[in-house]
Amino acid sequence: MEVRKTFHEQLDDLYAGLLHMGSDLMETIEKTRLCFLDLDKEAADQIICGDDVFDDYRNNLEEGGLELIARQAPVAVDLRLVIVIMRIASHFERMADLCEDIATAVKNIPADFLTAWIKDTIDEMARRANRLVERSIECLKERNVEMVRELESMDDAVDKLNRRFWKEFDRGREEDIEVAIRVVMISRFFERIADHAVDIGEHVRFVVEGTIAPLAINDECQ
Amino acid sequence: MNGNGHKMQVKNLSMYYEDFKALEDISLDFPSRRITALIGPSGCGKSTLVRCLNRMNDLIEGSRIEGEITLDGQNINGTGYDVISLRRRVGMVFQRPNPFPKSIYENVAYGPRLAGTKDKEKLDFIVEDSLKKAALWDEVKKILRESGQKLSGGQQQRLCIARVMAVKPEVILFDEPCSAIDPISTQKIEDLMAELKKNYTMVIVTHNMQQAARVSDYTAFMLVQEQGEPGRIIEFDDTNTIFTNPSDKRTENYITGRFG
Numbered sequence: 001m002e003v004r005k006t007f008h009e010q011l012d013d014l015y016a017g018l019l020h021m022g023s024d025l026m027e028t029i030e031k032t033r034l035c036f037l038d039l040d041k042e043a044a045d046q047i048i049c050g051d052d053v054f055d056d057y058r059n060n061l062e063e064g065g066l067e068l069i070a071r072q073a074p075v076a077v078d079l080r081l082v083i084v085i086m087r088i089a090s091h092f093e094r095m096a097d098l099c100e101d102i103a104t105a106v107k108n109i110p111a112d113f114l115t116a117w118i119k120d121t122i123d124e125m126a127r128r129a130n131r132l133v134e135r136s137i138e139c140l141k142e143r144n145v146e147m148v149r150e151l152e153s154m155d156d157a158v159d160k161l162n163r164r165f166w167k168e169f170d171r172g173r174e175e176d177i178e179v180a181i182r183v184v185m186i187s188r189f190f191e192r193i194a195d196h197a198v199d200i201g202e203h204v205r206f207v208v209e210g211t212i213a214p215l216a217i218n219d220e221c222q
Numbered sequence: 223m224n225g226n227g228h229k230m231q232v233k234n235l236s237m238y239y240e241d242f243k244a245l246e247d248i249s250l251d252f253p254s255r256r257i258t259a260l261i262g263p264s265g266c267g268k269s270t271l272v273r274c275l276n277r278m279n280d281l282i283e284g285s286r287i288e289g290e291i292t293l294d295g296q297n298i299n300g301t302g303y304d305v306i307s308l309r310r311r312v313g314m315v316f317q318r319p320n321p322f323p324k325s326i327y328e329n330v331a332y333g334p335r336l337a338g339t340k341d342k343e344k345l346d347f348i349v350e351d352s353l354k355k356a357a358l359w360d361e362v363k364k365i366l367r368e369s370g371q372k373l374s375g376g377q378q379q380r381l382c383i384a385r386v387m388a389v390k391p392e393v394i395l396f397d398e399p400c401s402a403i404d405p406i407s408t409q410k411i412e413d414l415m416a417e418l419k420k421n422y423t424m425v426i427v428t429h430n431m432q433q434a435a436r437v438s439d440y441t442a443f444m445l446v447q448e449q450g451e452p453g454r455i456i457e458f459d460d461t462n463t464i465f466t467n468p469s470d471k472r473t474e475n476y477i478t479g480r481f482g
Contacts, residue, residue, distance in 0.1 A: 004479030073432050075465045076474045210467025 007072045011081065014064045018085050018092075021057040022137045025092050026130055028054075029193065032099040033126035036106050036186060037119055047103035054096035061089040080210060084203045088140070091196045091203075095133070098189045105182040105189075113179050118169070122187055125161045128154065129194040136200040143208050148201035155198045162191040229254040229393055229423035230275060230312075235289035236452070237270060239282065244270045246452035248289070250442055252393070257415060257424045259438035259461065261431055263476065266444040267453025268427040272395050275425065276312035277305050293393070310337070313386035317398040319378030321370035321385075326353075326362050329370040329381055333389040348388050356384035357414045376407020383414065394418070396426040400433065412437050431477055435465045443473045 002008065028050060035043040065086040068074060074082050132154050139147040165187045169180070206212060228251040237245040245267045252258050260268040270279065277298065279285045291298050298308050310333075321329050330349045339345055349366070353359040358380040362373070370381050379399060386394055396415075400408040415424060415437050428434050434441055441464040443457045457470040468474045 002480055007479070073435075075431070075435065075477050076468055078478050079466060 004072075007068070007074070008078075010064075010068060010072070011074070011078060014061060014068065014085055015081065017057070017061055017064065018088060019137070019141070021054065021061070021089060021092050022133070022140075024053065024057070025095055026133055026137075028096060028099050029126070029130040029133060032102050033123065033130070035103060036126065037123060039106055039109055039111055039114065041107050044103035044106045048100050051096050051100040054093050058089045058093035062086050077207065077210075080207045084207050087203050088200055091199055095193045095196050098193050102186050102189045105186050108182055109179055113176065113183070115170075118183060121161060121165050122183075122190065125158055125165070125187060125190040125194075128158050128161070129190045129197070132158065132194045132197040136197040136204075139201050139204050143204060145205050145208050148198075148205055151198045151201040155194045158191055158194040162187050227254055228252060229294065230425075231290075231292045231295075232271075232274075233290045233292075235271075235274065235287060235291060237267075237274060237279070237287045238285065240284040243452040245274075246454050248453075248455055250455060250458060252423055252425060253440065254423050255419055255421065256439040257419055257426060257437055258440045258442065259434035260425065260427045260442050260444060261429075261434050261476075262444035262453070262456075263446070264429075265453075266446050268444055269397055270453070271444070272314075272397055272425055272427050275393070275395055276309050276314055278314065280305065310389045311391055312393040312395060313389065313391035314395045314397065315379070315382050315386060315399045318402050319375055319382050321373070321378050321381050323369065323371060325367045326370045326373070326381060327366040330384050330388045333385060337389065352384040352387040353381075355387045355418070356380045357410060357417070358384055374404075374407070376403040376410065379403055379407065379411060380414070383411070391422065393423045393425070396424065396428075398427055398429060401429060408433070435461060441465070443468075443470070443476060445472060445476070 028047060031043060032047055034040070035047060065082045068082050069079075132151060135147065135154065136151055138144075139151065166184060169184060169187075230252040232248050232250045232252075235245060235248040236243060237248075248271060250258075250271075260271060262268055273279050274287060274291060275298075279287075287299065293308065293311065297303065322332060324332070327349055330352050331345045334345060334348050339348070350359060350363075353362060358377060361377060362381075370378065373381060379402075383394075400411055403411075412433065415426070418424065419439075426434070426438060438461045441459065441461045442455050443464065444453050445456045446453050457464065457468055457473045459468070463469075464473065465477065468477065474480075
């Protein structure tokens with residue numbers, strides 16, 4: 001017998017909203033990848049305008065979460081899930097902002113600037129970043145803590161690509177420096193998207209285990 | 223346990239009404255100057271357990287216990303243990319406020335008078351002090367001679383707390399103290415409990431899980447697994463853990479409202 005049926009239905013709705021936001025986000029990341037490869041300024045504008053949708057998603061999920069906390073006093077796994085829905089919504093919203101940043105950069109890159117090597121490397125990072133987002137959402141759906149480790153190693157691969165890109169990137173002529181910075185930042189933005197996906201895994205761990213994991217120690221600080 | 227230790231300890235307690243086993247193998251320590259909440263569905267034995275702590279069940283024919291309950295290390299069911307002094311040291315506040323059909327003053331003075339205090343000045347002091355401790359003094363100081371039964375439900379409940387205070391208990395048991403009173407009075411009693419915690423060890427039985435979450439330091443979850451079985455402790459932990467990350471699935475199912 002379940003006694004808090006209405007509350008649990010409201011919680012299910014909130015969770016469904018988050019999953020919608022996640023699948024819309026994956027679509028936007030894919031559009032951002034294509035927009036970069038084609039240097040498609042029109043698509044870039046669409047991505048920039050589309051960011052409002054994610055702000056709305058985030059605000060609605062936050063309001064919904066606050067309302068459940070205030071009116072239903074959730075406890076235990078329900079409380080943890082409400083908190084995590086609100087946190088993940090913020091991550092998704094940040095990832096959408098990064099897509100907007102990439103689209104803004106794309107608008108300022110001349111058509112002849114991108115070599116095949118640049119395109120291939122960033123394309124690879126973008127694909128991997130989106131795959132990470134997809135896996136993090138699966139991790140959430142399955143409440144599978146085992147997958148957190150997998151997310152971390154997937155992220156390591158993206159980090160490596162990003163570092164390699166910075167190292168091997170040919171900055172070209174002095175007058176192209178501004179464009180060069182934009183391209184490097186695009187690489188960095190995709191890498192940040194992947195980082196957010198790993199954080200989602202940590203939030204799933206909190207839902208399942210109820211423990212707040214210590215922040216990963218930065219290698220360079222050891 | 224804050225260096226204060228355990229005021230009361232229950233060790234392997236089983237409790238019977240005739241042939242019916244109501245509680246089985248209860249072991250629970252009540253930390254000094256802390257509030258311990260007992261939660262669980264109706265019929266899980268919360269009230270029975272709390273009534274064992276000042277031997278209220280003695281009044282029920284055919285009731286008996288196995289195991290041990292100690293107050294400051296002394297077995298309260300031991301031969302020669304003075305049950306009257308036990309009930310003075312371990313006071314109780316019931317679900318329904320039950321003031322005597324006497325004046326507010328007499329309700330509070332009753333216990334000390336019974337214990338031999340006759341001096342008027344001393345009684346006056348005890349009455350005022352107890353009513354202050356129960357956060358009722360300001361509301362009744364001008365009507366002390368009026369009947370306690372004229373007060374509102376919430377005030378009556380605080381009068382009953384004052385009556386307990388007057389005999390200087392060490393432990394206070396609350397059996398559903400707020401289930402018959404309004405929300406504002408409930409908040410007053412919850413604030414009062416937080417204040418009393420400085421000096422008293424308290425145990426509260428409550429059906430209101432949010433009340434347990436708000437007022438208590440420790441929470442025990444009790445359950446009857448199958449109908450006809452005795453009540454058992456499923457989980458005991460600090461209240462924060464019970465309400466954020468309980469370790470037993472049955473506790474989680476109960477507090478989140480997912481049964482069976």
